[in-house]
Amino acid sequence: MPRRIGLPSLYLAAAAATAVTTAIPLAMAPASGIASRPPVTEPTRPYIVTVRDRAGARDLVGEMRWRVRRFYTSALPGFATVLTASELAELSADPRVLAIEPDREIHPMPITTSALPHAPRAARATGKGVTVFIVDSGVTHGRTGNSGRTGTFHSEDLRMSGHTGNLRVSHGFGDRLWWAFDATGRTGEDCGGHGTRVARAIAGRSHGVAPQADVASVRVLGCGGSGSLSDALAGLDWVRRHARGPAVANLSLDGADSPALRTAMARLARSGVFVVAATDAGRCRLSPTGETYSARAPRLAGAAARYLELHPAANPSVLASWLKCAATRDTIRQNPSRALRTGRP
Known part of the structure; x- marks a missing residue:
């Protein structure tokens, strides 16, 4: 079950449902076809099947x-x-099937934490009231260990605790962090470090772009640093089902060339969640279906959270129109009022 650490009560029901998010409905009776065949004796491979509609998928x-x-x-x-x-x-x-692609391993993308050129200056905006879903390796709230222990510790996060030689790690999230969903079946905490670094760049108290945004850990990568495409889709499926209010989803993963993952991100963006995905290209790219791609994905996610604090009703297409993606700079334009009124820049 997910561990809630202080987000609003509207997420309680979502937390209770996490364990069955992608469970197979047990009441389904097998129909004719593949299920009626003898046990499989030939080799199998994992795949992702995209179906034309929900009814076809259920059948x-x-x-x-x-x-x-x-x-x-x-x-x-x-x-x-x-x-x-x-x-x-x-x-x-089968006419019900739209596409099939191999399930495969996905990996974290390098994190570029340098400030955005001409970064947005939203007066009073800190991301407060906005939830940022970190679809990654989990997020660590803080841990204590012996000073000789190896781990994902960073100098800016360490402080000495008493005279015992222990080090306490605090990433500054406090009660803003929520372990929402874990596709690996664990607690949602980060044992690899990547997701925590992403979260700190977005919403860390000292170094984050949006230091008061709520952080929801959606863990889809294992301790070895990799995960599966099917688990990443499960994470997005959970966010699409449960996100409420102004929200941003950050995916600093290398699966953006997957048609199924692009479809899932597009559907999430259409539901009202601003989706930022990492790319190794220097320039920012806005997809026609609403996702934003950038090598500075965490910074853009934080900037989006700041914007949404001031304009919580702005839908992703309006926000995306104000993210100026040119060859040499990524920025939010300074006067959003016209876009909010007209839906155009």
Whole structure:
């Protein structure tokens, strides 16, 4: 179950539902087709299946339910499963199926924490009241250990504790941090360090762009630093189902070339969540479907949280129109009033 650390009570019901977010509906009865076949004896491989609509996805999951690993209902109509070569060919020919792609390993992207050129100066804005969903390796609230212990410790976060030689790590999130969802089945805390560094760049008390934004840990990477595409989709599916109020989602992962992940991000953006994804290109790019891509993804996520504090009703397309993505600079234009009135820059 997720561990709530102080976000508003509207998330309590969402937290209670986390354990079954991508569970397969047990009441589904198997229909004819693949589920009625003898046990599989030939090799299988993992795949992501995108279906044309929810009804089709539900029917297909009913036919294949004991072989389905993840069932997506919000960010993507589809599921993650394992298939033999002959099953792949048959499912690819099914008119209910839109696309099939291999499930694969994903990895964290390098974090660029340098300040944005011409960074936005929003008076009084600190991101307060905005939730930033960190879809990554988890977020660490703080831990204490022996000074000789190795770990993801950074000099700006360390302070001596008494005379015992222990070091207390505090990333400055306080009760703003919430362990929302963990696709790996753990607690949501970060054992690799990447997600915590992303969260600190966005909302850390000392160094974050939006130091009062709430932080929701959506863990999709394991302790080894990698994860699966199917788990990343499960994280986005959870955010799409439960996000309320002004919200930003940051994905500093390398899966942006996945059609299924792009579809999930686009659906999340259309639901009202501003989505920022990392890229290794220097320039910022706005997708026609509403996601923003940048090598400075955490900085843009923090800037978006500051903007949304002042304009909580702004939808992602309006906010994106004010993110000026040129070859040499990423910025939010200074006078948002016209865009908020007209929906145009």
